[in-house]
Amino acid sequence: MPRIREDGDLMLQVREVSHSYGKRNWLDRSGARPPVLANISLVIEKGECLGLLGTSGAGKSTLGKIILGLEKPTEGQVLFQGQDMYRASKSAMKGLRRDLQVVFQDCYSAVNPLMTAAQIIGEPLDNYERLSATDQRRVVGELLEQVGLKPEDASKYPHQFSGGQLQRVNIARAIALKPKLIVLDESISSLDMVHQTQILSLLAELRASYGLSYLFITHDIRAAMTICDRIAVMDQGLLVYNGSGNEGIVQSEHPAVRQLVSSILPEHPSDRIPFG
Ligand SMILES: Nc1ncnc2c1ncn2[C@@H]1O[C@H](COP(=O)(O)OP(=O)(O)OP(=O)(O)O)[C@@H](O)[C@H]1O
Ligand SMILES: [Mg+2]
Known part of the structure; x- marks a missing residue:
């Protein structure tokens, strides 16, 4: 019997959301976008x-x-853990933000080049946890180890890491507060195949240990x-x-889906075995 989903099982609900970007500035006469x-x-x-593809x-x-x-x-609503994100009070919003983290594509522009890995990973801890200096060092060291780096890397600056390593620092920052949902927007796209595979298995491990949800764009x-x-x-x-x-997805008739799927199908139809 298929499991009946309860509302309590839902981390995020996007309900009938529509969006248009506003005018660039008051001189913009382009009308409604x-x-x-x-x-x-x-x-x-x-x-x-x-x-999320497209x-x-x-x-x-x-x-x-x-x-x-x-x-x-x-238009529309976004409910995170049952709370309307755009109607929540400031204090409720602070709590929601803690549980909601993001990792972007460009790992270098996501960090301040003048901050060490310890400062980068420690930033959310400073904002929410206020640990003693000794505890913060220990937690940062543990986070670095969790993402496959060494506690000694804490004193390094962004330019001293490879792209793959710096993206691990970004992931360590994103998981520092043990969030519930991480939005990964093209987070592995700029990495080479080896680093992509490593980060994918790291994300799978973190999900298994923390029960994290991901929106993987x-x-x-x-x-x-x-x-x-x-x-x-x-x-x-x-x-x-x-x-x-x-x-x-392999059987979908929609042209946009077919285009995506065709990028991975073998050329000859007889070689096309459904995935999964
Ligand atoms: N800040 C903004 N102001 C005005 N228009 C924007 C803004 N950000 C995005 N857009 C427009 O909104 C549309 C959707 O952009 P969006 O960045 O969400 O696409 P995407 O699916 O993430 O694309 P990509 O795969 O290239 O990252 C595009 O037409 C884009 O030009
Ligand atoms: Mg995009």
């Missing part, structure tokens, strides 16, 4: 990894920003099929596919 998101509804369950400009990062509480949607359908429980596809601001299991 066309919607970049139209009537998007989706959920992420506790401990679930949802892959062509460039489809609206993935915009939806990510709305989910993170950074861009108020023109990517262009890489293979990576999404590797770590995601469910895949959603956007096209020109619309959600055109949302399903679990790899067979559904």
